[in-house]
Amino acid sequence: MTVLRSLLDTRSDEFAANAQAMMAKLAEVDAEHAKAVGGGGPKYVERHRKRGKLLVRERIELLIDEDSAFLELSPLAAWGTQYAVGASVVTGVGTVSGVECVVVAHDPTVRGGSSNPYTGRKVRRAMQISEENRLPLINLVESGGADLPAQKEIFIPGGQMFRDLSRLSAAGIPTVAVVFGNSTAGGAYVPGMCDHVVMINERSKVFLGGPPLVKMATGEDSDDESLGGADMHARVSGLADYFAVDETDGLGIARRIVARLNWSKEGPRPAVRQDPRYGADDLLGVVPVDLKTPFDPREVIARIVDDSDFDEFKPLYGSSLVTGWARIYGYPIGILANARGILFSEESQKAAQFIQLANRSDTPLLFLHNTTGYMVGASYERGGIIKHGAMMINAVSNSKVPHLSVLMGASYGAGHYGMCGRAYDPRFLFAWPSAKSAVMGPQQLAGVLSIVARASAEAKGLPYSDENDAAMRTAVENQIEAESLAMFLSGWVYDDGVIDPRDTRTILSLCLSAIHTGPVRGADGFGVFRM
Template identity: 65%
Template sequence: MAVLGSRVDTRSDTYRDNRAALLAVLAAHDEQLALARAGGGARYIERHRARGRLLVHERIELLLDRDAHFLELSPLAAWGTEFSVGASIVTGIGVVSGVECVIIANDPTVRGGAMNPHTLRKQLRALEIARRNRLPLIWLVESGGADLPTQADLFIPAGRTFHDLTELSSMGIPTIALVFGNSTAGGAYVPGMCDHAVLVDRQAKVFLGGPPLVKMATGEESDDESLGGAEMHSRVSGVSDYFAADERDCIRIGRQIVADLGWRKLGPGPTEPADEPVHDPDELLGIASADLRVPFDPREVLARVVDGSRFDEYKPLYGTSLVTGWASIHGYPVGILANARGVLFMDEAKKATEFILLANQVDRPLVFLQNTTGYMVGAHYEQSGMIKDGAKMI
């Protein structure tokens, strides 16, 4: 397989300008990530700690294997909206007891972990990733349910969560609920529908209706523990499969459950040498212009991303606005489609269609380096069948 060369001049004014512009964008991006990680802010974090509870990221870190990476998903969900960045929930993929798992974790410092429309979309995406990749799901539960001002937008679509949990179980994909706090009303069905449920003593509260609602509806006097506490659900109702003495014990039990699964994820492991790129990945900062109208050669990007900078290009002389070919990333063979100029013509659509079909024949994952405004428009292209060629690609 050919090794990609490079024509990037790191001493040029263009490179330096591009690098400075992208560093500024990354700094702004990091600020938003910090906001998401800060949850509800210092006041609510202090209140949460005063109750003797771990923060959401601390729970995740304890759940993961030592020194294991956590690939966070949708960290900037709800950015630019009236809701907190991150959408009061953390989702991602991490290694637990040697097994790659999808993790969903409510952040109770943000409005009690209440769900808004962005929270819902984020958790549904995580459930989809678990299903498509056959990864066990671990849900770290502590939520006050729906954010009441948005419940009209949640009532119907939120039911998809229960459908997806059921689908995972029916496909034989393990689902595990670690309940650290409130899981009430509709949220009570999350531990109820998961294959394994672990409840923390004196913290977990799993019930359809709390004491005030029970009093109003039936006149019965009750308390949180008798209605939905961990001990009651472990000794009486059977909703709880494991009784945890505290949060760390809950996490320990969760890790043991995963260890006992004997799980293997979908697809083969790495089959190619996971060599570092020949060209410095740090130089990626200066390749693309901040002006989206300025094109750049995607091969310069690939030369700093794929293993050993090795790339076997497919149809290099045809449909040159789209670069396609074979490579590996961290040892995993992949097919790559990368836009070289702003628009796609009919030749590019045909080339992409053929390449995707070839990748599908050998179950090769596809990586898209997307930089396009779409298909070319105009009378000539419409009359030449642009829609038909584009439809085949789609």
């Protein structure tokens, strides 16, 4: 039998403390997400409504299929910065006319939908997901272009969005733009670069330069409608492919466009799914309050895979890393999960072999993170930890099957790389509120700096203040702790969202379905493995 047997004591004091701590973190995440949903605040929301316009999430709701799921991505982008949480844009994956699509929708209640540096990060990430997973891209446009005070951070990377729109089209991935209001300056190239463009009567305004700029540059007098209105673009310039009478009509036209794409999945179909044998609510109490305390990832696996059925690979070898085969919502998956945090040589070699096998069988991989990194020390260096760690990283780097990553606890140092962190381009990466990620733990990093500073002072024959050292260590620990938290990393768009652990299985199923829109094929070869 390969069905996992749970040993989690859900009535213990430890479980209750873990669950309480997780719920507190979830409440913080929910509060910040509410700020993103609130847009620019009541004043600007009311102004938007008085103009007879739908809010951004109302537009998405009308676009996607009724009662279907919308997987919102990076909702906490720009958290902890001077910009509004959410970065003035909503992105995600939703089903439109039966086709899974990436949606990018500006929120005009936040500074007129203008783009700041984090908007660019978030949109480029959405476009990457569109390209990698062969998902049509739908832009719901209402933006004043770049937030000009931040132009130095927007101008260069902003140009990548127009380039990538063109490349999506060249790759045969359809792009659609529905223009709800202003799409000016650089923003005018969004509809200009898309395959299909819908404009709305007396609403859409698309021009490279508005009337004031035209007056200043050429002396010509003009107005919004004659310069860039929907009627002009539908009748004269030809930029508008479809002319909508109102927002609802425009969204209906977008649905018709997608319905006529003749789009189909290229990946294999899933088998019949089976629910796990254990409840998702238990996931609230799995991760210890102190991440230094190990936990068994099989308790997580038992609650996210079909029928809690997990066929473990090399269970007696390299036991700090759990590997094996399962299904999620009928989709086959290979899983790598950290058990005791540290990756030794055995775990690294085990992972490399397992990744090769997954590529041979065209099976996507799921990485469940809780690692402090690769083991250090004289005996481990002599044992070849560098070349064995490099073997694992080589396998991850050159693997071609789709990767998914979930940060459950710690994800530090090169262990983050070996477990397919953000730098290694997993198709999707999510974090639990308990997750932390950095070069190393706060205490370790502060301790290293202290040792180096003390040695430097001794080499120069200078006195070393223990009092100053303690103050330095405290300051560094506080800084690294703050910068390793899940919401901080999500603010930088280093993940695709901080999620409720109870939603993990559902979110992974949506990701796997999106992934299988394109073909799923493994690598034909890998780099040189140092033996």
